[in-house]
Amino acid sequence: MSELDLQDRIPAALWELVKAVNSARYYGLDHPSVGAYARVAYREISGVLAAVPSVTLFIVADRLVIEGRSSPSPAPFIGRFIDLLRNKGIERLSFHRGVTAEELAAFIVRLAVKDRGPVRSSPGIRLGKVEFQGPDGPPPSGPSPVEDGIVEAAGRLGSLGDVELERIREMYEIAERRKRLDVGSLDGIVKRFIGILLADFNPISLLASVKGAHEYTFTHVVNVGILTIVQAKNLGFSGRVLHEIGMASMLHDVGKIFIPDDILSKPGRLSAAERAVIEMHTIKGGRYLLEQEGIPTIAVLAALEHHRKFDGSGYPVLRSGWRPNLISQMISISDVYDALRSVRSYSRAKPRDEILRILADDKGEAYNPRLVGNFLALVAGTI
Ligand SMILES: [Fe+2]
Ligand SMILES: [Fe+2]
Structure with a gap:
């Protein structure tokens, strides 16, 4: 069967x-x-x-x-x-x-x-019961044992971040030039990530740091991949589905290859017209992935839906009552976590406690409360 x-x-x-x-x-x-x-x-x-x-x-x-x-x-x-x-x-x-x-x-x-x-x-x-690895409530305050382990884990892992980052960059650049996606290369990256994350490495210690404004998209894609695979693994996803979730998370922002760089990395506030151009990365990304071979359906959905909120707001405008897919909901949590922790052309990096508070406050409206509970427990270092 x-x-x-x-x-x-x-x-x-x-x-x-x-x-x-x-x-x-x-x-x-x-x-x-x-x-x-x-x-x-x-x-x-x-x-x-x-x-x-x-x-x-x-x-x-x-x-x-x-x-x-x-x-x-x-x-x-x-x-x-x-x-x-x-x-x-x-x-x-x-x-x-x-x-x-x-x-x-x-x-x-x-x-x-x-x-x-x-x-x-x-x-x-x-x-x-579904075993979430911690309380569905505000995270414990104080330093995170996960973040404390950064130096140690980095030592054990060697140059994971740099190698994967380079491959992701290449993949995005090839996609931008030839408009064709190297699915085989992405498969390899996802496999490697899953292998490492299944060995219970601390996810936060693996997150890459943005080294320059033009690097943001690649580091962000890697980080959203890590955070989403860990969420999914903790919810019981495994095998091929976990692999597809990894692919979807690393392709969620692929539509940005169609957005002019000067708008993407513009310092300061965006005009309404510029914002509308950036928001098109969802529709363009979904459409682009639909045309590629070997792309899982959830990746198409995630590219389209990852800025849609749990309460039905957000963008792009879709027919009323459209609820984002569970995988898109996970990706949107990873997405906001990484965006807030990164230095951007228009905003400073927020400290971890502040980000977790934002997520805890917005759960139920912007984010699926159960998934936020799971995520907070993971990031608070209880795995
Ligand atoms: Fe996005
Ligand atoms: Fe994103």
């Missing part, structure tokens, strides 16, 4: 589950429709588990992430399924090969009864 089939089959099984739970609620546990839906749900889930040993789902904000993928526009029944899980305090759910029809029936019954009693894990259906 291909990954695409899985992305279809799992929601189909969940839809049957939702129907079984709703029937049990409205017509009673013994109604024949409950058993009928439960049997179809079991058949669908068993079919999926014949192809893969387990399937994991978890909830982040209002999205259901299925095997590391969040649907950009979830079907309404997915929302109902999320509500059913939330009512029982479940944030993470996995089905394992060998799950029995009886286990599934018991699970449906527990979801259907309205009391707030716990739903327990069984060998084939495991339940839990």
Whole structure:
């Protein structure tokens, strides 16, 4: 079964589950429709588990992430399924090969009864919370153990920043001149980053510093890549999806190759017209990536959406009700963190505590609060 089939089959099984739970609620546990839906749900889930040993789902904000993928526009029944899980305090759910029809029936019954009693894990259906590595609140103040480790980690890593920075610069320059993207080179950079970040290096210690105004785009791309891969890894993304997230994060600002340099690095305030030109980097970037071969869809979305806010504001203007993809939401947090920590032609670098306070204050409006909680915990050095 291909990954695409899985992305279809799992929601189909969940839809049957939702129907079984709703029937049990409205017509009673013994109604024949409950058993009928439960049997179809079991058949669908068993079919999926014949192809893969387990399937994991978890909830982040209002999205259901299925095997590391969040649907950009979830079907309404997915929302109902999320509500059913939330009512029982479940944030993470996995089905394992060998799950029995009886286990599934018991699970449906527990979801259907309205009391707030716990739903327990069984060998084939495991339940839990999404494990964010720290409190969903303001970060601890004072020096960060992560930043304290900069010198030590830099010594162990050698010239990671310089090597990757040089490759990213080359990639962007080739893209600018020939308008073709060297996807193979980007793949290599992302692989190397993921390898290092999976070994639990402190992400902040790896961030590159801007050495000159014209360097900003490249260092920024590297840093947003590092910060986003770490966020995603900590949320449980792995394998090919984590790789695609790495690519998306390093391509989020690719549209800037179409923006004149004198506007991009202009010191001082921008006029409204100049701002409008810069804002076009989102649409131009998305359109550009759409035309390139080998680019994951989430990279196209991230280029388009990374300046859209969680509350629907921001740019570019998209149809009303458009919510940025989960990956774009992660990238926008990395994006603002790196922008604020860097010296820019028009602003000083902000200290870490101030940036974290800005993120904590804006969560819920500008940024997804759960993702901000995760990010603050990471940057506060608790990994
Ligand atoms: Fe941007
Ligand atoms: Fe950016």
